[in-house]
Amino acid sequence: MKTRAVRLYGVNDLRVEEFELPPIKEDEILAKVITNSICMSDHKAAEQGASHKRVPDDVATNPIILGHEFCGEIVEVGKKWAGKFKSGSRFSIQPALNYQGTLDAPGYSFRYIGGDATYIVIPHQVMELDCLLPYEGDAFFLGSLAEPVSCIVGTFHAMYHTNAGSYVHEMGIVEGGNLAIIAGVGPMGLGSIDYALHAERKPGLLVVTDIDDARLARASQLYSPQEAAKNGVKLVYLNTKNIADPVSALKDLTGGKGYDDVMVMAPVRPLVEQADAILAQDGCLNFFAGPNKSDFKAELNFYDVHYSSHHIVGTSGGNTDDMRESLAKMEKGILNPAVMVTHIGGLDAVPQSVINLPSIPGGKKLMYTHLHLPLVAIADFAEVGKTDPLYAELDRLVKKHNGLWSTEAEKYLLSQCKED
Template identity: 30%
Template sequence: MTNLSGKMKAVVCYGPEDYRVEEVPVPKIGKEEVLIKVEACGVCGSDVKAYYGSDMYWAGEDPWLKAPVIPGHEFYGVVVELGEGAAEKFELKVGDRVTADQINPCGKCRFCQTGKYWMCEVHNIYGFQKDVAEGAMAEYMKFSSTSKIHKITDGVTPEEASLIEPMGCAIHTVQRANIEFEDVVVMAGAGTLGLCMIQLIALKTPKKLIVLDVNEKRLEMAKKFGADICINPKEEDAVKKVKELTDGYGCDVYIEATGSPIGVTQGLEMVRKLGRFIEFSVFGKETTTDWSVIGDRKELDIRGSHLSPYTYPIAIDLFERKLVTAEGIVTHSYKLEDFVEAFQKAQMPDAIKVLLKP
């Protein structure tokens, strides 16, 4: 066991636009807990929304985000210390490369007790709740005894390892879509998650995969990853084009990963009657639509997709077998001290996945 003590460098969130790089104590681990040295932490769209004060994180007298807290829920690292019983429980040793599900489940609620840990009623997500779920924008990070920890195999590159969390989320979303060979699938949004989903949808070999995005660089990547047709809604009428490609019926499956309200209303218009609409995005503001489209007009299957239950091993295996890639998706890396620049870059058209590397 490595006896680590003293201080470490970390980004600490105190409130909207009040994030600071500080020297904080290295986490102390207890029974069945694991300490890792963080190798990389991705900047998620939700991190950026939290930084700029989105109501979904900060609203009310008891906001969901519990500050002060170290942010960061897309991570991987190397085991440096194992608490009593952790080596046996998680089958780990010092030096192993690992990651963990972004949720730190309570293990006690009805969802955890029935295997549905990703919907844990307590719902502590690493990087959003102080003390119980400190994140990975730091030199070291602690996994709890209830964490879902996964070893990363040798064939997975560092870039791929940093993309396991988004790929896991993408896998769950595509699983929720139940894509069939004869389906025309529309993937709305070709950011990090969309580009991961495109690779996975292509492995499902649907009849046609159509990708929508307003960023031409991302559409080029979508084509490379398996899209049959790419549409820029700023340049042409996406609904009209999809209808034309489907004899006027609309697509069979629509996956929403734009994070923009127009992604919802556009999708409800272009999906066919009895189609499947999969909602993944986290929205920064309220989205409204005519709900009669869902029931009275089209009888749609509306399915949400949350987190990445049981998908990390699948993501690791797909990377290991080179069936999916991080190439071109991870675009920028920054030091912890430059986190503000990293958050700003994450919103720029030339960036896709931005990493912090302690």
């Protein structure tokens, strides 16, 4: 079986290549990838090359396939797994294998599995660790987004609180409490708003901050305070850019109490310190955003750690249970991470999209690996559609869904474009 894939050879050395996959062994599975969404972690892997903690030292001679947020269909099942998986089934993958103490993961460490490919060989480790997850949803792109959504799910589950006199940690956000999402209208912030409003455990007050009016306006359109109120949540969007004392402004929204839970979605020192300053008694701060620099620091008030029982946690990725929850909630329509997607492209557009990711505005870049498509922003469909009827129809379809990518748009795209 031949595959086309984006392979990493070194620092920003990404190549779209066609090559032969080896025949699967009895403990492996052959699969077809349909969608992969690009993550900032892909950019970090390309930027660091062999020095990345998950990328093998010999990547220059044994390149890996990039991409870890993917969804597709099983093509052939090795004998060992024939009783559990079958050809034609849809799947998603939990890439955080944690296999025998290593950091090896699909999309970083393996020669024949990664999301930016047409066909892959799923190694035995994935099945043995129960990381090949059935997906029964209608849209492949939602299966791709299960991994980033699982990171959000894990963040909410990792928050913890205590009761005076007890050392037992109560996991999760405070139900009916005050939650702030700082720098919260990027793709992962939007997903966090979605989860906060629609998961079983909800805050009473949700305050979302940013410094960009246009991004805040889009978030408010997607998740309105009126919709939040129907779910029992008071939702407030706040632009802190021109507020002289954002800490006071944020605390005033709580009547001076502060926030039981605060999530920081950008690796910016002043934001971490702002989050620390607005914590309530027994408040929990989750540093969600992964910094590029290993010496990233911020000042925290350890007087409050001691006397006000402030907690600091950090989450990086979700576990397999978080992935299962993500898939289940998307299959039932409880969560719709389509809000994260702002660009659509094909396999050939992956290398430059990954390398230039920090300078490309918007959210998730969703790639259909069998299609030859440039990277195009959903917001530009109408303009591109003036000369290309494919995008004219895609523009019509996304407008039917509040400007969001959708199952309907995906099915139309796949029906109109010839697969590689």
